[in-house]
Ligand SMILES: Cc1cc2nc3c(=O)[nH]c(=O)nc-3n(C[C@H](O)[C@H](O)[C@H](O)COP(=O)(O)O)c2cc1C
C-alpha cells in the first residue's frame with residue numbers, strides 16, 4: 001500500500017491517492033468525516049477551524065460502500081479558498097505581493113524552506129502547514145477501517161498540555177472519559193487546568209505543546225521484521241509519528257525511563273497459556289521487540305513542541321533588509337495537541353495496516369481474513 005497527498009493550506013483543495021487497498025473492504029464515509037471533525041476540535045484552535053467544515057469526497061475506488069481494489073482518490077475542499085484565490089491561483093495574474101512573508105517565523109519551515117527552494121516563504125509555509133494532516137487523517141481512516149475489519153483497534157489520549165499532566169489510568173471508565181472529552185484527556189481535573197493554561201497562553205501571545213499516547217490493540221506477534229533496518233516496526237512508527245508537524249520525539253512503552261532502570265525492572269517476563277499462546281506479564285516494551293510486534297498492545301508516546309507562530313513574536317531577520325525585526329504573525333492555533341492526537345492515531349493506523357498487508361499479502365478482503373485467521377489459529381491453538 002502506498003499513498004501520496006498534494007495541496008496547499010490555502011489552495012483549492014487537498015488531494016490524496018491510495019493504492020493497494022484490498023477489494024471488498026467496507027469503507028464508511030461517515031467514519032472518515034467523524035475523524036475529520038474531531039481533528040478540527042479543541043479550545044486552542046485558531047480562527048481557521050471556524051471557516052473549515054472538513055468533509056471527504058470519495059472520488060474513485062469505492063462503489064456501494066466497498067473498496068474495489070482500484071486506487072482510491074480523495075478530496076477535501078478548503079473553504080478558505082474563496083478568501084485566498086487571488087493570492088493562490090496558478091493563473092499569471094495571481095497577486096504574489098500582498099501575502100508575501102519576509103519575516104520568517106522561528107520554529108516554522110519558513111527560513112530553511114525558502115533558502116533551500118530559493119523561493120518566497122509563502123510557497124513554503126503553504127505546504128509545511130498542518131492543514132495537510134486533514135488528508136492524512138482521511139487516508140489513515142481508510143487504513144483504520146481495514147484494521148477494524150480484522151479486529152485491530154486504535155485509541156489515544158492526551159498525556160499533558162504544557163506542564164499540566166493528566167492522571168494516567170487504563171480502565172473502562174478512563175477510556176469512556178477520554179471518548180467523551182473534547183480534549184481526549186480522560187482526567188476532568190487536569191482538563192480544567194489545561195483549559196486555563198491555554199487561556200493564559202492565548203492572553204500572553206504564547207503557544208503550547210504537550211505529550212500524547214497512542215495504543216494499538218489486538219495485533220498479533222510478528223508484524224515488522226528484525227532482518228533489515230528499514231523493516232523494523234518501531235522504526236516505521238517513529239518515522240510516521242515524526243512526520244507529523246511539530247512532533248519532536250517518540251518513545252515506546254516505558255520510554256526513556258527504561259534507561260534509568262535495571263534490566264529485570266524493564267523486560268517483560270514471558271508466559272504461556274494453553275489455548276491462548278504466549279503473552280507477557282508486563283508491557284514495558286510497548287508491544288515491540290526486535291522490530292516486531294510481540295502480541296501485546298503497541299503503546300507509543302510522542303512530544304509535540306509549542307506552536308511556532310506567536311502573537312507576541314520572537315526576533316527574526318528581515319529577509320530583504322537583514323535587520324532584526326519581530327517575526328511575522330500568521331493567523332494561528334495556540335495549542336493543537338488534541339487535534340494532533342487524531343493525526344497520530346491515523347498515521348499509526350496507516351503503518352500498522354501496511355505491516356499487516358506485508359505479512360498477509362492480499363488483494364481482497366476474503367483472502368486477507370483467511371490468512372489473518374489461519375495465523376491467529378497458529379499463534380493460539382496449534383502450539
Ligand atoms: C494539528 C496541528 C496544527 C498546527 N497548527 C499550527 C498553527 O496554527 N500555527 C503554527 O505556526 N504551527 C502550527 N502547527 C505546527 C507547524 O505546522 C509545524 O511546527 C511546522 O510545520 C514546522 O515543522 P516542525 O515543527 O515539525 O519542525 C500545527 C501542527 C499540528 C499537528
Ligand SMILES: C=C(O[C@@H]1CC(C(=O)O)=C[C@@H](OP(=O)(O)O)[C@H]1O)C(=O)O
Pocket residue numbers: 009046047048049052128129130131132134245330331332333
Ligand atoms: C488549517 C489547519 O491548520 C493550520 C495549520 C497551520 C500551520 O502552520 O501548521 C497554521 C494555521 O493556518 P491558518 O493560518 O490558515 O489558520 C492552522 O489553521 C488545519 O489543521 O486544518
